[in-house]
Amino acid sequence: MGAVKKVTYRVRPETAVLTRGFDPRLSVGAARPPVYRTSTFVFSSPEAAERAFAIALGKIRPTDDEDVDLIYARLSHPNAEILEDQLVPLERAAHAAAVFNSGMAAIATLLFATLARGSSLLHTQPLYGGTQHFVHQVLEPLGFQVEGVPAGDGAALAAAAERLPNLELILLETPANPTLRMSDIAHAVAVARRHPKRPRVAVDNTFLGPVFQHPLELGADLVVYSATKFLGGFSDVLAGVVMAGDARLVSELRGLRALFGNILQADESWILDSRLSTVGLRMNRQSKNAQKIAERLAADPRIERIHYPSLFTDPEQRRIRDAQCDFPGSLMAIEIRGGKAGAFEFLRRLKIARDAVSLGGVESLACHPASTTHSELSPAELAQAGITEGLVRLSIGTEHWRDLLADFEQALG
Numbered sequence: 001m002g003a004v005k006k007v008t009y010r011v012r013p014e015t016a017v018l019t020r021g022f023d024p025r026l027s028v029g030a031a032r033p034p035v036y037r038t039s040t041f042v043f044s045s046p047e048a049a050e051r052a053f054a055i056a057l058g059k060i061r062p063t064d065d066e067d068v069d070l071i072y073a074r075l076s077h078p079n080a081e082i083l084e085d086q087l088v089p090l091e092r093a094a095h096a097a098a099v100f101n102s103g104m105a106a107i108a109t110l111l112f113a114t115l116a117r118g119s120s121l122l123h124t125q126p127l128y129g130g131t132q133h134f135v136h137q138v139l140e141p142l143g144f145q146v147e148g149v150p151a152g153d154g155a156a157l158a159a160a161a162e163r164l165p166n167l168e169l170i171l172l173e174t175p176a177n178p179t180l181r182m183s184d185i186a187h188a189v190a191v192a193r194r195h196p197k198r199p200r201v202a203v204d205n206t207f208l209g210p211v212f213q214h215p216l217e218l219g220a221d222l223v224v225y226s227a228t229k230f231l232g233g234f235s236d237v238l239a240g241v242v243m244a245g246d247a248r249l250v251s252e253l254r255g256l257r258a259l260f261g262n263i264l265q266a267d268e269s270w271i272l273d274s275r276l277s278t279v280g281l282r283m284n285r286q287s288k289n290a291q292k293i294a295e296r297l298a299a300d301p302r303i304e305r306i307h308y309p310s311l312f313t314d315p316e317q318r319r320i321r322d323a324q325c326d327f328p329g330s331l332m333a334i335e336i337r338g339g340k341a342g343a344f345e346f347l348r349r350l351k352i353a354r355d356a357v358s359l360g361g362v363e364s365l366a367c368h369p370a371s372t373t374h375s376e377l378s379p380a381e382l383a384q385a386g387i388t389e390g391l392v393r394l395s396i397g398t399e400h401w402r403d404l405l406a407d408f409e410q411a412l413g
């Protein structure tokens with residue numbers, strides 16, 4: 001086999017995602033990474049095994065170019081390592097990534113890794129349903145103090161931070177689901193830096209990242225993803241990712257991941273790895289489709305209101321959007337006249353977009369948040385989040401936008 005040239009100079013993310021993390025020489029010349037479906041690894045020597053354990057337990061540090069023996073697939077495995085290496089260039093200012101077997105696994109591990117006993121969590125509201133349940137059903141019963149402030153309300157966030165002396169984590173979800181209300185990442189970072197405890201700032205970047213929003217560049221410590229959505233892109237794999245500028249933070253998460261046993265397995269790592277080179281292509285196409293559709297639907301009298309970043313009217317929301325988002329993305333929420341009955345009729349009539357939860361895939365999906373994804377919210381919480389009975393969330397895919405627009409228009413009746 002001829003020598004494989006290694007790309008050693010700095011390249012752009014689209015190139016790095018296809019050139020780093022995998023050396024074909026280690027896999028009989030395979031051009032794409034094989035799936036290493038094994039639960040355990042043969043040590044090169046008893047000494048190497050001893051050293052690998054000492055490194056895994058944090059007793060010693062590996063040297064910079066050391067090839068540490070793998071131990072056991074719950075700790076790490078080649079497909080996870082390849083995927084993690086290739087994810088890093090996609091997130092600006094990231095130096096390390098850890099992959100998990102779902103977005104919730106990533107979020108739960110991040111919360112346990114960053115919150116010490118007796119500390120407080122401050123988060124924007126609304127949160128993804130699973131994250132909100134985790135807070136209520138796991139963190140609060142364990143004694144953590146948790147406070148939520150409305151998305152986009154920087155003054156409320158700053159005031160809450162001052163009231164929480166043991167604040168260790170600020171978690172932002174921006175844009176918020178399903179109304180796309182945005183929270184100012186740079187402002188939350190400034191609040192954290194002023195706080196005596198210097199809490200960490202984590203951003204759930206699932207809706208616009210890694211292509212259109214870059215929290216680490218704005219000073220956030222951690223970004224977390226449901227890779228089930230845009231990174232996976234085809235609604236066929238569950239996965240989660242955490243990335244950070246500080247590689248030690250990611251190492252801590254990997255340590256906890258080994259104990260929870262929630263690493264992404266080899267097959268899923270391989271599937272996700274094969275999707276990374278197209279995430280920018282897909283998200284750009286999906287965002288362009290959505291923008292064309294949203295701007296046309298906005299003029300339709302059968303729709304009461306539309307929530308979409310390029311159509312924001314609130315000056316503060318527009319300011320945040322312009323400061324931190326490159327493109328509006330492919331999610332929107334439309335308020336249909338006729339309340340719940342009107343929304344259900346719309347969903348029933350759709351022929352191209354399917355009535356399903358989840359988002360970010362190449363196929364368009366629609367759902368009714370009030371009766372599904374957000375049905376656990378109280379009437380007051382629904383009102384505060386702007387989730388009305390007539391609201392339908394749309395995730396726009398890569399179909400032709402004119403076909404989708406025609407589908408939505410016929411479904412409006």
Ligand SMILES: *Cc1c(COP(=O)(O)O)cnc(C)c1O
Nearest residue numbers: 102103104128204206226228239
């Ligand atoms: C889907 C989603 C999650 C949870 O991810 P899973 O992969 O379903 O576990 C977390 N946050 C946001 C914003 C999501 O959309």
